Amino acid sequence: MTSSPAHGADDQAPLIAARDLHTWFELRQWGFLRVGAVRAVDGVEFALAPGEAVAFVGESGCGKSTLARTLLGLHRPTRGEVRFAGRSLGELQGRALKAYRAEVGYVQQDPYGALPPFLDVRRILAEPLIVHGVRDRAERERRIRAALEEVRLSPAEAFLNQFPHMLSGGQQQRVVIARALILAPRLLIADEPVSMLDASVRVEILELLRHIQRERGLTLAFITHDLSTVRHYAERIFVMYAGRVVESAPVDDLLDHPQHPYTQALLAAIADPDAANATRLREVPAGEPPSLLHPPAACRFHPRCPHFMAGLCDVEDPPDFSPRRDHRSACWLHR
Amino acid sequence: MRDRTLLRVEGLELHYQTRQGAVHAVDGVSFDLHRQEALVVLGESGCGKSSLAKALMRLLPRNVHHTAGRVTLDGVDVTALPDERFRREVQWSRLALVMQASMNALNPVVRVGEQVAEPLRVLRGWPRGKALARAAEVFELVGVSTDFLARYPFELSGGMRQRAVLAMALVAEPALVILDEPTSALDVLTQASIMNALKRVKRELGTSFILITHDVATSSELGDRVALMYAGQLVEVADAERFFTEPAHPYSRMLMASVPRLRQRARPEAIPGEPPSLAAPPGGCRYAERCPYRFARCAQDPPAFRLGERHRARCWLHADDAPAGGGA
Amino acid sequence: MTGGRWRQGWRELRRYPSALLGLAIIAALVALALATPIAIPYGEALAKWRGSEAWQRNPVNAAPLWLDRLTGGDAPHTLVVESASAPVEEHAFAGGRRLRIPLAFDYEAGGFPSELNLFLHAPGHAQPPFARLTWRTPDGRELGLGGYRIGARERIALSQDRALERRLDGLVPHIGLLAEPGSAAAPGAEPRVLPGRYTLRLDVLVFDEAAACDAELVLYGRVHGIAGTDHQRRDLALALMWGTPVALAFGLLAAVGTTVTTLVIAAVGVWYRGWVDATIQRLTEVNMILPILPILVMVGTLYSTSIWLMLGVVVVLGIFSAGIKMYRAMLLPIREAPYIEAARAYGASNARIVLRYLIPRILPVLIPTFVTLIPTFVFLEASLAVLGLGDPLLPTWGKVLNDAQSQSALYNGYYYWVISPAVLLMLTGLGFAMLGFALDRVFNPRLRSL
Structure with a gap:
């Protein structure tokens, strides 16, 4: 067993990489007294290759959305850095930062909230183009129509003049995806893109994202709390717990052979539809997810872990072990 | 000896008045529930499942346009009870509701x-x-x-x-607890442990449950029986065993196929199209527009066909089976 | 941009009768406001209101015609008898001429006039002419009213002739001259009008060859025009009409000025947070405890009462008003809306986010507030004018009220003087309030079910 410093593909120059990434939110009393920090992202490392689709999975409050926003440049990292195509995000200023914004598309969780309710679809899709200086109206119109067709809202004419509230949830989410794609980004970050949608629509949106990702050769970072939606829509999974990545592996390997006790607990808690479910209790680790304000020392999962080893798990941070090929897990069990 | 049936719902209708016109949120829903049984009402958002809960609890909003049907709890027709008596004798003590964001x-x-x-x-x-x-x-x-x-x-x-x-x-x-999306705002692990708690309660107190959810996986966690709702109607009611293995209605089958599963490699398949508007539901079968098995008869509203002891499906494909009295 | 939503809003608005009535009132006021400057140009209105000869044929404190209609309708109107239409007899004599000008009129009204003035106009004289006045009643009596030396322009206030009053048994001349003889002799008896043809004969001695002499007898009525007149004979209709554009412009400009600036500042504070927001909040809190009316009174007393200065002060004081707190509360949740985050993610500038994403979101909710804000400022302007801080030049509703108050209009029974401007103010308030409340229901979904 060897330990490796980063979860990630080493064979190719990464499109986006995080090194020792920390995003903390300081809590202040009366505006100046520092009383602590919410450690939303607390030491995350990974590298995503161009054209790769990965999923970040974790429960609410594990820091996955903060990670997404840090990658988008909406939060400044407290420590560490994000590198995109070889440049550190922290160095980008002014025009370079704006150019980076065109390189990264963002799909949010709540499709209705993600669209300004007072603008029609045409205008919503025109906004990023206007912001990025596409002055020619005909050019804008052409790109808007192309984007609508790409997310399979066709014929585009039927949707251009609609306001968000006139569309169904699935259609709204397609508009959000079209907006994320309209500046031709190289990286697409989708934060819980289907959790607010109905079961019958979810699959369509996931298929669409995957299809576009393959067609365009995009790097896709798909953030979700639901492991069951990951299998066909990502190649690699990062499991997050309390601000850290605890396990990462190719999808099938992780789902079929989970190594970290937290991943195992998460998988055990998820039911597939089956009448037998009603008669058996699920195994659930005791306790609640830790507070990010006062996380447990060393391994964040040790207070709930069935394999807790006193004097080790609560004393020293586990490094990333590689218990299987291409599979990393931050747990002392693999020592 | 007491009757096995705890709750019987017959021809329940609830229409709201909105600015777009009358919305047929619950349209002719019938089912019954035995003692110590858990029924899951499964349906996508906007199918009327929460309105069903409200109609059962008589928590009706002010813009109600029309109600009809009969709800019998423990042999007592609660629809006929005056509000005050319902509140005093039925609410909480015999029939309780846990709402979506009640936490x-x-x-x-x-x-x-x-x-x-x-x-x-x-x-x-x-x-x-x-x-x-x-x-x-x-x-x-x-x-x-x-x-x-x-x-x-x-x-x-x-x-x-x-x-x-x-x-x-x-x-x-209470003899019956209605749970309206009790875990949908919670995390996976918390959801699982609450479902565990419900299972324990059901076993130890013998409480009956009606669990309303949009999540197929959650529905299998508690339900002895499953009632699938689509566009204000129950399209299929069956024992859970039967529902999860051999669903009868095309919508049931397609919904099951669309659910991504953790432990299976089969790719989920999306259901094309959108559910119809409840303000103007189509005539005939409400699922016909999205249904691959659609044929001429689907232009007429199908009755609930009886497929077994306690199995009903509202689909013309089962017209050979003996028609059941009333709705599904 | 959002045509669909506005069209739908209008369709819904039409379902509220109060909104339609409000709109009708506002439309009428706006029509009046637009028509007034065309009918009476600004300069002319100012000049007239400042007081001019134009008013001298108007009665003092005359009631409006509609009031007379309501109370029977036989109050006397103003009667002007001109020499131009009289059969003037001329006799030349050495060194001059004698003109006999009979100013005859039929007096049929039920009441006495309010005043009697004779205007004489004799231009181009080296030596002033001399006139002898004789009053002839329908029953043939003749009364000498004395002789006057006439200047180029002369006003003979017959009503104020004390000597004449004594000769008329103590009745003021405009009553005594027209009264039935002996009708007021008994104690407590009211004098009665003697109807018929009266003549005021002028015997004028003119000493210049080229000169002429025009005379005009004015029997001032007790009613005048649609709005009556004030103590300076000014026609109130002018002030009431010109008050409309002034009030609406003031209300609208003040409402737009305060709403727009407040909204932008609130949005900037909400967006930038930190010290920007803190500064705005503290300024607002300080401003909220500043009493606006006393400040306006101070500005008006110490500096100028120009309506435009007042408007400026109102807007400046309104910038950091309590509205900031309200808008801030509305904008705070919108700041966190996913679509704002999405806009940041695709690189929208701060200015774009504030102006195009934050503010438009609350505009629909703001419109009702804005509409109901307009009359508030109209009332504020009126209040200032009532306190004597009205614009020194412009005729406004508030100034009419101020005049009425200073002349103790209610005590003297000149109710119309107070009622007309008050009704206009109330109509303004009512119109905008009815429209505003209906708009509130249309645009504020939470109120819809109420």
């Missing part, structure tokens, strides 16, 4: 234990000590440490608050 509906300035004991003190006139002792028992049953009795709601996590609300619904030992 945020706890009174923030009253200790949790007091709130959970409240129904006993109001309905049965129990003294405070006795009611609190009973509240503590129910707390343990739903998996909350009794230390939390003396805490205020804000000191509890979302999962704990949801359990406290559940305890409040259970404390007067």
Whole structure:
């Protein structure tokens, strides 16, 4: 067993990489007294290759959305850095930062909230183009129509003049995806893109994202709390717990052979539809997810872990072990 | 000997008046529920499943346009009861409701234990000590440490608050508890442990449940029976065993196929199209537009066909089977 | 941009009768406001209101015609008898001429006039002419009213002739001259009008060859025009009409000025947070405890009462008003809306986010507030004018009220003087309020079910 410093593909120059990434939110009393920090992202490392689709999975409050926003440049990292195509995000200023914004598309969780309710679809899709200086109206119109067709809202004419509230949830989410794609980004970050949608629509949106990702050769970072939606829509999974990545592996390997006790607990808690479910209790680790304000020392999962080893798990941070090929897990069990 | 049937719903209708016209939220729903049985009402958002819960609890909004149908609980026609008697004799004591975001509906300035004991003190006139002792028992049953009795709601996590609300619904030992999306706002692990608590309650108290959810996986966690709702109607009602292995209605089959599963490699398949608007439901079968098995008869509204002892499906494909009286 | 939503809003608005009535009132006021400057140009209105000869044929404190209609309708109107239409007899003599000008009129009204003035106009004289006045009643009596030396322009206030009053048994001349003889002799009896043809004969001695002499007898009525007149004979209709555009412009400009600036500042504070927001909040809190009316009174007393200065002060004081707190509360949740985050993610500038994403979101909710704000400022302007801080030049509703108050209009029974401007103010308030409340229901979904 060897330990490796980063979860990630080493064979190719990464499109986006995080090194020792920390995003903390300081809590202040009366505006100046520092009383602590919410450690939303607390030491995350990974590298995503161009054209790769990965999923970040974790429960609410594990820091996955903060990670997404840090990658988008909406939060400044407290420590560490994000590198995109070889440049550190922290160095980008002014025009370079704006150019980076065109390189990264963002799909949010709540499709209705993600669209300004007072603008029609045409205008919503025109906004990023206007912001990025596409002055020619005909050019804008052409790109808007192309984007609508790409997310399979066709014929585009039927949707251009609609306001968000006139569309169904699935259609709204397609508009959000079209907006994320309209500046031709190289990286697409989708934060819980289907959790607010109905079961019958979810699959369509996931298929669409995957299809576009393959067609365009995009790097896709798909953030979700639901492991069951990951299998066909990502190649690699990062499991997050309390601000850290605890396990990462190719999808099938992780789902079929989970190594970290937290991943195992998460998988055990998820039911597939089956009448037998009603008669058996699920195994659930005791306790609640830790507070990010006062996380447990060393391994964040040790207070709930069935394999807790006193004097080790609560004393020293586990490094990333590689218990299987291409599979990393931050747990002392693999020592 | 008592009748096995706890609840019988016949031809329930609930239409709202909106600015777009009448919305047929619940349109001719019939089912029955045995004692100690859990029925899952499964459906996508906007199919009318929450309106069904509200109609059963008689928590009707002001813009009700039309109601019809009969709800019989324990042999008593509760639809015929005057509001005041319904409130005094049925609500809480025999029929309780846990709503979707009810964990945020706890009174923030009253200790949790007091709130959970409240129904006993109001309905049965129990003294405070006795009611609190009973509240503590129910707390343990739903998996909350009794230390939390003396805490205020804000000191509890979302999962704990949801359990406290559940305890409040259970404390007067109602025969039937309606759970409207009780876990949809919670995390996977918390969801699982609340479902565990519900299973324990069902086994130990013999409470009947109606669980309303949009999540197919959750529906299989508690349901003895599953009622699938689409566009205001029940399209299929079956035992869970039957429903999850051989669903009869095309919508049931396609819904099952669209669910991504953790432990299977088969790719989920999307259902094309969108559900119809409840303001102007199409004539005939409401699913016909999205149905690959559609044929000429689907232009007429299918009755609920009886496929087995307690299995009904509202689809013309089953017209060979003997038609059942009434709706599904 | 959002045509669909506005069209739908209008369709819904039409379902509220109060909104339609409000709109009708506003439309009428706006029509009046637009028509007034065309009918009476600004300069002319100012000049007239400042007081001029134009008013001298108007009665003092005359009631409006509609009031007379309501109370029977036989109050006397103003009667002007001109020499131009009289059969003037001329006799030349050495060194001059004698003109006999009979100013005859039929007096049929039920009441006495309010005043009697004779205007004489004799231009181009080296030596002033001399006139002897004789009053002839329908029953043939003749009364000498004395002789006057006439200047180029002469006003003979017959009503104020004390000597004449004594000769008329103590009745003021405009009553005594027209009364039935002996009708007021008994104690407590009211004098009665003697109807018929009266003549005021002027015997004028003119000493210049080229000169002429025009005379005009004015029997002032007790009613005048649609709005009556004030103590300076000014026609109130002018002030009431010109008050409309002034009030609406003031209300609208003040409402637009305060709403727009407040909204932008609130949005900037909400967006930038930190010290920007803190500064705005503190300024607002300080401003909220500043009493606006006393400040306006101070400005008006110490500096100028120009309506435009007042408007400026109102807007400046309104910038950091309590509205900031309200808008801030509305904008705070919108700041966190996913679509704002999305806009940041695709690189929208701060200015774009504030102006195009934050503010438009609350505009629909703001419109009702804005509409109901307009009359508030109209009332504020009126209040200032009532306190004597009205614009020194412009005729406004508030100034009419101020005049009425200073002349103790209610005590003297000149109710119309107070009622007309008050009704206009109330109509303004009512119109905008009815429209505003209906708009509130249309645009504020939470109120819809109420």
